[in-house]
Amino acid sequence: MTLPDQAIGSRTASGAAMMVSARLFTRLIDLATMLVLTRILTPADFGLVAIAVSLVALTEAVLELPVNQALLRLPVIEQAHYDTAFTIGLIRGVVLGGFLAACAIPFAHWYHDPRLIALICVLALGPAARGLYSPRMAEFQKVLSFWRDFAIEVSGKVISFVSCTAIALLTHSYWALAIGSVFYSVGMALQSYRFAPYRPRLSLSEGAHFYEFAGWITLAQIVSAINWQFERLLLGKIRPMAQVGLFSTASDIASIPFLALFGPMARPLLAAFARVLDDPHRLAASYQKASSAMVAIGLPLLVGESLLAEPMVRLVLGEKWSGAVPLVRWLALSLTPALFTLPAMSLLMATGRTQVVLRRNLLEFCVKLPIAVAGAFSHGFMGIVVARFVAELAADFYGMVAVRSITGLSLAAQAKGWLRPVFATTGMAVAVLVLAARVVPPDDAMAAALDLAACGGFGAAVYAALLLASWGAAGMPEGLEATVWRLGRSLALRLRPRSA
Numbered sequence: 239m240t241l242p243d244q245a246i247g248s249r250t251a252s253g254a255a256m257m258v259s260a261r262l263f264t265r266l267i268d269l270a271t272m273l274v275l276t277r278i279l280t281p282a283d284f285g286l287v288a289i290a291v292s293l294v295a296l297t298e299a300v301l302e303l304p305v306n307q308a309l310l311r312l313p314v315i316e317q318a319h320y321d322t323a324f325t326i327g328l329i330r331g332v333v334l335g336g337f338l339a340a341c342a343i344p345f346a347h348w349y350h351d352p353r354l355i356a357l358i359c360v361l362a363l364g365p366a367a368r369g370l371y372s373p374r375m376a377e378f379q380k381v382l383s384f385w386r387d388f389a390i391e392v393s394g395k396v397i398s399f400v401s402c403t404a405i406a407l408l409t410h411s412y413w414a415l416a417i418g419s420v421f422y423s424v425g426m427a428l429q430s431y432r433f434a435p436y437r438p439r440l441s442l443s444e445g446a447h448f449y450e451f452a453g454w455i456t457l458a459q460i461v462s463a464i465n466w467q468f469e470r471l472l473l474g475k476i477r478p479m480a481q482v483g484l485f486s487t488a489s490d491i492a493s494i495p496f497l498a499l500f501g502p503m504a505r506p507l508l509a510a511f512a513r514v515l516d517d518p519h520r521l522a523a524s525y526q527k528a529s530s531a532m533v534a535i536g537l538p539l540l541v542g543e544s545l546l547a548e549p550m551v552r553l554v555l556g557e558k559w560s561g562a563v564p565l566v567r568w569l570a571l572s573l574t575p576a577l578f579t580l581p582a583m584s585l586l587m588a589t590g591r592t593q594v595v596l597r598r599n600l601l602e603f604c605v606k607l608p609i610a611v612a613g614a615f616s617h618g619f620m621g622i623v624v625a626r627f628v629a630e631l632a633a634d635f636y637g638m639v640a641v642r643s644i645t646g647l648s649l650a651a652q653a654k655g656w657l658r659p660v661f662a663t664t665g666m667a668v669a670v671l672v673l674a675a676r677v678v679p680p681d682d683a684m685a686a687a688l689d690l691a692a693c694g695g696f697g698a699a700v701y702a703a704l705l706l707a708s709w710g711a712a713g714m715p716e717g718l719e720a721t722v723w724r725l726g727r728s729l730a731l732r733l734r735p736r737s738a
Contacts, residue, residue: 281559377434464603533655
């Protein structure tokens with residue numbers, strides 16, 4: 239049965255909103271955790287764990303098989319598919335754990351830190367647990383029902399927060415970070431069986447479907463993981479652990495808006511694009527709306543985060559982390575190019591163009607690697623920032639060309655939806671800079687919170703006013719602004735009788 243555009247859009251928006259809400263809530267828990275841990279642990283502790291996590295993440299990517307995506311693309315999911323997905327996850331977890339255990343000693347020797355051996359072995363339990371996630375969750379994701387994902391994500395973070403905070407307060411050890419990470423994954427895996435009951439059975443009868451789907455996309459995920467993780471591994475070799483901790487923590491803070499808002503949208507977008515593949519016009523319109531909406535939401539957040547890096551770092555991390563301020567400022571800006579073609583990955587996955595995903599990631603890696611290596615040795619952290627920015631611009635252009643080949647949207651047509659958010663964000667940045675110049679720099683957490691609230695609220699108001707004004711000047715076309723306008727009018731009409 240084919241759903242109309244409005245129904246698909248409504249379900250996609252509802253699913254995306256549910257996942258974004260879950261991710262925002264979990265990021266708030268992450269911030270609360272960071273508020274505690276950064277005042278107990280040192281930057282060197284964070285740097286040590288960051289290096290171990292980078293190895294685990296790379297290994298997880300190498301052994302990744304996108305069983306969830308493969309299930310979502312099936313017209314009908316049968317029991318044999320679920321059993322095969324579970325078995326693949328189990329095998330992957332065993333292989334991953336064994337490989338990391340074998341790598342732990344030489345890796346620790348390379349970084350001259352024996353603490354990495356036990357740390358890597360414990361952290362390996364996290365991805366192994368994620369591989370045992372209930373495969374029946376795909377049954378609900380396929381029909382754009384994501385409230386179970388919401389509940390699982392939140393419960394996992396609560397478990398992680400309680401465990402790592404308690405361990406940090408009791409031991410003042412970096413082990414709090416590692417154990418909290420493992421408890422998060424184990425908690426989510428256990429909760430998935432509560433919301434999507436499944437009795438595990440070992441079978442590889444439908445393995446051909448998963449292996450066929452996994453080929454190119456697995457390679458693409460490996461390259462993507464290398465793109466994100468090699469920076470910390472490189473810095474860990476040429477910089478002290480404390481500086482690696484500053485960089486990794488600053489990177490985590492800078493990426494909070496990006497990952498919290500847009501990471502959860504991948505699955506709803508993939509499902510929505512898959513439903514309109516037989517109608518090129520609807521597919522192009524859906525992509526254009528998604529792209530312009532992501533820029534309209536993400537660009538002011540990342541630019542605002544960059545402008546308000548100082549009060550944010552002082553509030554979240556504390557005074558001893560003041561060295562992270564310039565890092566947060568520039569790392570947030572380095573993420574902005576990725577916004578412009580973010581839905582392209584879901585579009586490519588939905589249309590089965592996994593080779594294009596691989597080529598896009600390879601291009602990003604080939605551009606980023608030489609600039610990052612040369613830049614890290616010559617200019618330290620700023621070399622990494624420049625490498626990120628240049629590589630993302632190159633990947634953006636390739637992504638736009640790929641979208642044109644699928645949807646028929648020209649590069650100019652794709653960029654047209656970005657003009658209003660770029661204009662409004664520019665005006666917002668000027669307004670915030672003018673206000674910030676008149677504000678006394680914060681000297682404690684309370685002053686930082688007040689500065690953040692005042693400048694952030696003022697910037698948001700300026701952005702909203704400029705965005706709506708430019709939308710009205712453009713003739714009120716369909717898009718995020720139109721949706722917000724209709725919701726606002728509907729809310730006003732509902733409230734009017736009550737106030738009469």
